[in-house]
Amino acid sequence: MRGPLEKTTPARCRSHPEAGAGWSCNNCQAPLCPDCVAVRRSMSTEYLSCGLCQGQAVPILVHRSRIPLATQLRGAWRYPFTPTGLAVLAGLSFLLTVCRWAAASTFLLLKFMPTVIGLGIFWGAFFHIVRATARGERELDTPDYSEVFTDCVSPAMRGLVGTTLLWLPGLLYLLFIKGWDVSKPMDEMLSNPAFYVSGGLPQLDWSQVVGDPILWLIVLAGALYLPMALLFAAAGQSVLRMLNPVAVLFAARRLGRDYLITLGALAVLTVALVLGHVVAAGIHALELPLLSRLGAEFVTCLAPFLMAHVLGLLLYNRGDEIGYGSPTDYLEPVLGDARPRVAAPSLRPASIAPAEPPPEASASLTETLAALTQAVGAQDASKALTLYADISEPRSLKQIEPAHHLFVGQAAVAQGQYPLAIKALETAADVAPDGPEASRALVLLARVFAERMKEPERAASIYRYVVHRYPNTDASRFAQRHLSPTS
Ligand SMILES: [Zn+2]
Numbered sequence: 284m285r286g287p288l289e290k291t292t293p294a295r296c297r298s299h300p301e302a303g304a305g306w307s308c309n310n311c312q313a314p315l316c317p318d319c320v321a322v323r324r325s326m327s328t329e330y331l332s333c334g335l336c337q338g339q340a341v342p343i344l345v346h347r348s349r350i351p352l353a354t355q356l357r358g359a360w361r362y363p364f365t366p367t368g369l370a371v372l373a374g375l376s377f378l379l380t381v382c383r384w385a386a387a388s389t390f391l392l393l394k395f396m397p398t399v400i401g402l403g404i405f406w407g408a409f410f411h412i413v414r415a416t417a418r419g420e421r422e423l424d425t426p427d428y429s430e431v432f433t434d435c436v437s438p439a440m441r442g443l444v445g446t447t448l449l450w451l452p453g454l455l456y457l458l459f460i461k462g463w464d465v466s467k468p469m470d471e472m473l474s475n476p477a478f479y480v481s482g483g484l485p486q487l488d489w490s491q492v493v494g495d496p497i498l499w500l501i502v503l504a505g506a507l508y509l510p511m512a513l514l515f516a517a518a519g520q521s522v523l524r525m526l527n528p529v530a531v532l533f534a535a536r537r538l539g540r541d542y543l544i545t546l547g548a549l550a551v552l553t554v555a556l557v558l559g560h561v562v563a564a565g566i567h568a569l570e571l572p573l574l575s576r577l578g579a580e581f582v583t584c585l586a587p588f589l590m591a592h593v594l595g596l597l598l599y600n601r602g603d604e605i606g607y608g609s610p611t612d613y614l615e616p617v618l619g620d621a622r623p624r625v626a627a628p629s630l631r632p633a634s635i636a637p638a639e640p641p642p643e644a645s646a647s648l649t650e651t652l653a654a655l656t657q658a659v660g661a662q663d664a665s666k667a668l669t670l671y672a673d674i675s676e677p678r679s680l681k682q683i684e685p686a687h688h689l690f691v692g693q694a695a696v697a698q699g700q701y702p703l704a705i706k707a708l709e710t711a712a713d714v715a716p717d718g719p720e721a722s723r724a725l726v727l728l729a730r731v732f733a734e735r736m737k738e739p740e741r742a743a744s745i746y747r748y749v750v751h752r753y754p755n756t757d758a759s760r761f762a763q764r765h766l767s768p769t770s
C-alpha cells in the first residue's frame with residue numbers, strides 16, 4: 284500500500300522543471316505544478332483540469348509517514364501552549380477542581396458521583412486529544428461532552444482499564460507473592476478515590492519493596508504495554524482487545540521503531556508528570572483559596588495531555604497499521620495545502636448561452652417568482668414545491684433568495700421528492716456561497732445522499748467540502764462527525 288506511492292525524488296512539473304508537481308493528468312499523464320492546473324467549479328463540486336490537455340488532473344498522494352514521527356514530535360511540546368489551548372486547559376482544570384473538591388468534601392458513598400464525573404472529564408479530554416491529533420489538528424481545542432456515554436462514561440472506563448494495567452499486576456505480586464502489608468495505606472487510599480483523576484499515588488511504605496527487581500520488571504512491562512492499550516482505546520477498539528497481549532504485541536511489532544520513539548517521548552513526559560506533581564504540591568502548600576487547587580490541577584494536567592498528543596501523533600502517522608480509519612485517509616497531497624493558481628471560467632451552460640428569454644416567458648417568470656415568495660412566506664410547502672419545480676433556467680433560479688431555496692429543499696426532503704431537494708439545496712449553496720444558508724444547505728444535501736439516495740461517496744465528498752470551505756461552524760463540526768475518523 285505504501286510502496287508505489289512513495290517516491291524518493293518528488294515528481295517535477297512537465298512544463299516547469301524547476302517546480303514540484305502536485306497533480307498528474309489522467310489523460311496525458313503529465314506531472315503538473317500549481318500553475319499548470321485549473322480549477323473548474325460546477326454546483327458544489329470542484330474539478331481540476333490539466334493546463335496542457337484539459338484532461339482531469341488528480342492530486343499526487345503520499346503517505347503521511349513520509350514526515351517521520353521523530354520530526355513531528357520535535358514541536359509537539361507546544362501543543363497546549365496556544366491561547367486556545369491554555370483556555371481549554373484552564374476550563375478543564377476548573378471542572379476537575381470542582382469534582383475533586385466535591386469528592387473530598389462529601390461522605391463516602393456520595394464521593395462516587397463527582398469522582399466518576401471527574402474521571403469522565405479527564406479521560407474524555409485525553410482520548411479527544413488523541414483523536415483530534417490523529418485527524419491532523421495541531422492545537423488543543425474544546426472536547427465535546429454532548430453525549431454522556433460516548434464522551435464521558437466510556438472514556439472513563441477505558442482509561443481506568445488502561446491505567447489499572449500499570450499498577451494492578453505489581454500490586455497483586457506484592458500482596459500475594461511478597462506478602463506486603465499495606466492494610467493501613469489501603470484504607471487511606473480507598474477514602475480518597477479522587478487520586479485516579481490525575482494519577483496521584485497513595486502514601487505507601489515503599490521502603491519494604493522498592494529494591495525488588497521483579498516488581499520493577501512487572502511495572503516496566505506495564506509501562507511498555509499501556510501506550511498501545513490506550514491507543515486501542517482511543518481508536519475505539521474494545522476493552523477486550525486492550526487486554527489482549529497478543530494483539531498489543533503484534534501492533535507494537537508492526538509500528539516497530541515508531542513505537543519505541545513514542546515510548547521514549549512518553550518516558551520524558553513521565554518525568555514531566557512527576558515534576559508536575561511536585562510543583563502542584565508546592566502550589567497546594569501556598570493554601571490560596573481556590574487558586575491553589577486550580578493551579579495544581581492545571582500543572583498536573585499538562586503532562587498527561589501532552590502524552591495524549593504524542594499518542595495522537597503516532598496514530599496520525601501510522602494508525603492505518605493498527606486498523607484505525609480508512610487506509611486512504613493516510614494519503615495526502617504531496618504539495619500539502621497548495622492550490623492551483625489558475626481559475627478557469629465556470630462550466631455553467633448559462634454563461635455560454637446569453638440569449639434573452641422571450642418577453643412572455645419573463646412576464647410569467649415574474650409572476651411565478653412572486654407566487655413562490657408568497658408561498659414560502661405562508662409556509663405553504665406543497666405550493667412552493669409545485670412552483671419551484673417549474674423553474675428550470677439557472678438564471679431564473681438565481682433570482683430566488685437563498686433562504687427560499689433552502690425552504691424548498693427542506694420541504695422536498697420531507698415530502699420525499701429527492702431530485703427536487705438536490706436541485707434546491709445545490710442552488711441554495713451556489714447562489715450565495717458565503718451566506719449563512721450555504722453550509723446548512725450542503726449538510727442537508729449530504730444527508731440526502733447518505734441517508735436517502737444511498738450514495739455515501741457523494742455524501743462524503745460534500746462533507747469534506749463543508750469542512751474545508753466552512754471551518755469552525757456547526758456545519759463543519761457536523762460534517763466532521765460524519766466523515767471517517769481520520770479524514
Ligand atoms: Zn493532460
Ligand SMILES: [Zn+2]
Nearest residue numbers: 296299316319
Ligand atoms: Zn507547471
